[in-house]
Amino acid sequence: MQFFLEVLIGGLLSGVMYSLVALGFVLIFKASGVFNFAQGALVFLAALTTVGLMERGAPGWITGLIAVILLALAFFAVKPRKGAVAARPDWRKAAVLGGIAVASLFIIGKPLPFWVAVAVTLVFMVGVGVATERIVLRPLVNQPPITLFMATIGLTFFLEGLAQAMWGANVRGLDIGIPDEPIPWLMERYDIQVSSFDLAGAGIAAVLVAALALFFNKTRIGRALRAVADDHQAALAVGIPLKQIWAIVWAAAGFVALVAGLLWGARNGVQFALTFVALKALPVLILGGFESIAGAIVGGLIIGASEKLAEVYIGPMVGGGIESWFAYVVALLFLLVRPEGLFGEKHIDRV
């Protein structure tokens, strides 16, 4: 029984970590209907960037390139091109972009402390998110969802290549200051081993979900997001700036990817295999339904727990290693009963 509980709790906690990755998918799918396969690559890129910044600071050539691009954008914000819609100079935007560009030049080649590295990575990830929306998805607006999905597969390749081109492909450790040891009092009183790291990870995930839920339900932008998710055209018609909203969503996905990347990176080491963690988030998604944040959490818990239990109890019967596919089969069987997932919206097809 104790062993069962231990496996169950371990599974649930690792399930929370899956949910963390799944959240990124849900955010984007909810707001723009894009199934963002690149979320795993974003997680990888975020983790690698943080570690790389801590190790040896920003690489010269790419930072310089980014700074030049940002300065150019800042210039065009102040001096709009002929025929541009926003004819007024946007000083605030220019100041932000220019500030980032100048600041980025100061961190070239200097190893950064952890929190600074995280902050810089956050700015970088938000930038990547916004750039993705602008460069990849906007030209593809109104294409069928499958096309958008394939575009994000292309984006995955690009980001994976970029991450490794920037930082190299070595496996690196990441220490975020939370020990990965069993919690002593649980050990003593119930004889159950639960890693404090897993628990902290679950706590961070819970905070993140709560924050996202508040953001979606209580803020102006959150309401606009939900409106866009509900019906793009109606949202446009009542004056919600669609492009801005999408940029915000992608930035938020970059942020979630950073959190997931830090936790997963600290857990398993920062390496290419992180991208496969994102694949594990897919059964979580289809179990929970693509449109539901709650679904991502519940799905993650179910997948995490059932996967660990199956590995321990069914695994030995067939030779082990079933963790690699069990989650998919669970999700698949579940879909046969409820094709739209636990919390997904049921679509009625009309001819």
Added chain:
Amino acid sequence: MLYREAGQFRTSYAEDQQIFPIRQDRIAITAFLLVAFIAVPLVANEYWLKAILIPFLIFSLAALGLNILTGYAGQLSLGTAGFMAVGAFAAYNFELRLEWMPILLSWILGGLAAALVGILFGLPSLRIKGFYLAVATLAAQFFIVWALTKFPWFSNYSSSGVITAGKIEILGYVFDSPIEKYLLVLTIVVLMALAAKNMVRSETGRAWMAVRDMDVAAEVVGIRMMHTKLLAFAVSSFYCGVAGALYAYAYIGTVEPEGFNLDLSFRILFMIIIGGVGSILGSFLGAAFIILFPIFLNAYADPFAHALGIDLPPGMTSNLELMIFGALIIFFLAVEPHGLARLWQIAKEKLRLWPFPH
């Protein structure tokens, strides 16, 4: 002027229904086949045959299989490599355990085994579609590779899980040299491509396209959903299975389950995206592009960087390859969502009018 069907009158149903109704198309195809069958073996050296032409043909076949499923029947699949693995390992086992088995038959049986597995993993498509289905096909990919690795019977208890394909012998004649293998693979691919071309313009193919365009509407007009979707899965997996068997026997020689990983599935998916989703020709163009591009990049990236005065660190080429690949895919989707095949079609339409502007 050169490419125009004006004046070509059809006087019988047979003429009206032939595969290539335009005379210039027939001439071009014949010329192309003559080049492929006669001129190429005379000219090409061993490296070209082994490293480029044979894999190109085999991947074209796999891409063709995926194109039938994704391009024509509209069911997105991420498990192509898994079905190829089934074909390769099934053919190997038929050959190994039944000694009298002719090699061609064992390839066909390998394809049929893949078709069976395809039907099994296609069953969810009756209930779910779109992304949910794409994720479901991932289950096929991971499960097949796991099963082939985990049960040593499949690889005849070889310690590393690697199988070594035997020699190809048909009616006492051994296909040994690259040229012979090339001709054999070419024959199979041409026959199967023609079959696919015919299939997609038959009742079956039209049913697939109806399902792709809108499955509810297709059902309403009386297309049997289960039959049509499962047939698409079966035919597609058959093509992939044969491609897998050829991959093992005519190209690599020794294969392991891990060789058929998700990465290979994605490569084949990219072939049909770049080549053209829903086009037989596109499968070939896409395969050619995806095969040739890394070779081209490996050969020219370093000299090019040197010319610019930059030294590429080791391993950078493969990262660059990933980045350029990704960027190209996005570029293609944005500029020409219908792929290279569409460019060819546009060229043909322009040719019809040439030299007049309208």
